[in-house]
Amino acid sequence: xxxxxxGGTGNIGEGxxxxxxxxxxxVIGSRNAEKAEEAAISCEARLSKEGITCVLxxxxxxxxxxxxxxxxxxxxxxxxxxxxxxxxxxLQGNVIVVSPVVPMTKDGFLRYVPADKYGSAAIExxxxxxxxxxxxxxxxxxAARLIDLKDTLDLDVLVCGSEKPKQTVMELIKDIDGLTPxxxxxxxxxxxxxxxxxxxxxxxxxxxxKNSSIRIIGQSIE
Amino acid sequence: xxxxxxGGTGNIGEGxxxxxxxxxxxVIGSRNAEKAEEAAISCEARLSKEGITCVLxxxxxxxxxxxxxxxxxxxxxxxxxxxxxxxxxxLQGNVIVVSPVVPMTKDGFLRYVPADKYGSAAIExxxxxxxxxxxxxxxxxxAARLIDLKDTLDLDVLVCGSEKPKQTVMELIKDIDGLTPxxxxxxxxxxxxxxxxxxxxxxxxxxxxKNSSIRIIGQSIE
Numbered sequence: 079x080x081x082x083x084x085g086g087t088g089n090i091g092e093g094x095x096x097x098x099x100x101x102x103x104x105v106i107g108s109r110n111a112e113k114a115e116e117a118a119i120s121c122e123a124r125l126s127k128e129g130i131t132c133v134l135x136x137x138x139x140x141x142x143x144x145x146x147x148x149x150x151x152x153x154x155x156x157x158x159x160x161x162x163x164x165x166x167x168x169l170q171g172n173v174i175v176v177s178p179v180v181p182m183t184k185d186g187f188l189r190y191v192p193a194d195k196y197g198s199a200a201i202e203x204x205x206x207x208x209x210x211x212x213x214x215x216x217x218x219x220x221a222a223r224l225i226d227l228k229d230t231l232d233l234d235v236l237v238c239g240s241e242k243p244k245q246t247v248m249e250l251i252k253d254i255d256g257l258t259p260x261x262x263x264x265x266x267x268x269x270x271x272x273x274x275x276x277x278x279x280x281x282x283x284x285x286x287x288k289n290s291s292i293r294i295i296g297q298s299i300e
Numbered sequence: 301x302x303x304x305x306x307g308g309t310g311n312i313g314e315g316x317x318x319x320x321x322x323x324x325x326x327v328i329g330s331r332n333a334e335k336a337e338e339a340a341i342s343c344e345a346r347l348s349k350e351g352i353t354c355v356l357x358x359x360x361x362x363x364x365x366x367x368x369x370x371x372x373x374x375x376x377x378x379x380x381x382x383x384x385x386x387x388x389x390x391l392q393g394n395v396i397v398v399s400p401v402v403p404m405t406k407d408g409f410l411r412y413v414p415a416d417k418y419g420s421a422a423i424e425x426x427x428x429x430x431x432x433x434x435x436x437x438x439x440x441x442x443a444a445r446l447i448d449l450k451d452t453l454d455l456d457v458l459v460c461g462s463e464k465p466k467q468t469v470m471e472l473i474k475d476i477d478g479l480t481p482x483x484x485x486x487x488x489x490x491x492x493x494x495x496x497x498x499x500x501x502x503x504x505x506x507x508x509x510k511n512s513s514i515r516i517i518g519q520s521i522e
Contacts, residue, residue, distance in 0.1 A: 187485045190492055233517065236503065261506040262499060263409045270412055270499040277484060277492040278516075281458065284483040287518030294500075295455065296509030 091152030093224025107142030178216035188276035213239030220289035231256025313374030315446025329364030400438035410498035422490035435461030453478025
């Protein structure tokens with residue numbers, strides 16, 4: 079599959095680029111084409127260091143999303159929304175958009191603050207990109223752990239969206255060793271997943287931890 | 301400590317009664333005194349079966365909270381709010397109130413729906429019981445697992461509240477083998493924990509699991 083990471087320079091976009099590049103055609107997008115190309119080359123070098131040879135591409139956002147099957151908006155909320163607006167007209171209707179976006183503010187502690195009108199970042203992005211399927215995922219996946227290629231992860235990923243695109247994204251998550259996807263419901267349920275991000279940052283700060291995440295502990299039904 | 305479980309018949313109240321009874325003075329409260337006394341006797345019998353001898357008391361709510369150090373409102377949201385109102389005048393100011401309460405509605409999937417005015421059940425209960433410290437906890441602790449005394453648990457509990465009462469509750473959580481408390485911030489952060497309850501029920505239903513819970517996976521800071 080061709081996967082474009084918008085915001086693949088630093089943070090979760092870089093981590094996903096590194097983890098997917100061995101199995102997929104990965105493109106890094108940025109408002110600045112040169113920065114995106116540099117990020118792609120830097121990812122290749124990091125993978126090469128681990129003995130993995132693969133090619134990543136980089137380009138300006140509108141260029142980077144061309145012919146993609148999946149576009150991940152790996153940007154902070156305040157950049158994610160204008161970026162969704164900016165790519166709207168170029169995006170083909172069959173492209174799945176993945177949102178790990180979380181609206182947060184700091185006020186003594188970190189709060190989850192979705193826009194009242196939408197209730198979650200995922201629904202807000204879906205309202206902008208109304209011709210595409212938005213799937214929300216990766217809210218509890220620490221970027222630093224994805225980027226560290228020696229990290230075996232062993233983490234769970236909660237995924238919200240419509241059934242068919244959600245299944246595609248869950249398969250892509252399985253392509254990353256150490257990540258297990260869990261169906262967390264329709265996109266309307268995304269607010270209950272998104273709010274775990276600031277919660278985990280608060281938990282990290284208060285319990286002398288870093289890169290906190292969650293695992294789902296359940297008993298299987300026979 | 302003297303701990304009163306309001307709603308100790310079935311659900312998480314019964315589980316906490318069973319787990320705390322060997323170390324604390326546990327009282328089960330109900331609107332119906334007889335039902336509470338029966339629940340206390342039933343807990344004693346279950347513990348006795350595991351070779352643990354201890355005495356639990358039961359009584360009508362107003363009676364059950366007398367001389368307690370900690371009162372847990374182990375009731376569904378729609379019963380928890382009127383119960384908080386009902387006990388307000390009897391409750392001594394130094395009593396810590398623990399809320400595992402989560403406002404939820406079913407609409408295809410389970411949604412977290414706190415009252416707009418308060419933003420979480422914990423803050424709503426704090427508004428009612430304004431002379432007491434409310435601490436929120438146990439939102440991700442499956443009742444069925446607490447009740448099964450052979451279950452070794454190995455679960456994390458996110459705790460929100462003011463520092464001093466929160467520390468007391470975190471110590472009480474440590475008194476239950478297999479539960480690890482994590483400081484998740486002030487009571488104002490409780491909405492981000494409460495919303496995990498319906499999320500986990502949705503995840504259970506969609507992934508052929510039951511009694512889902514979470515563990516916090518973090519890297520410790522040296």
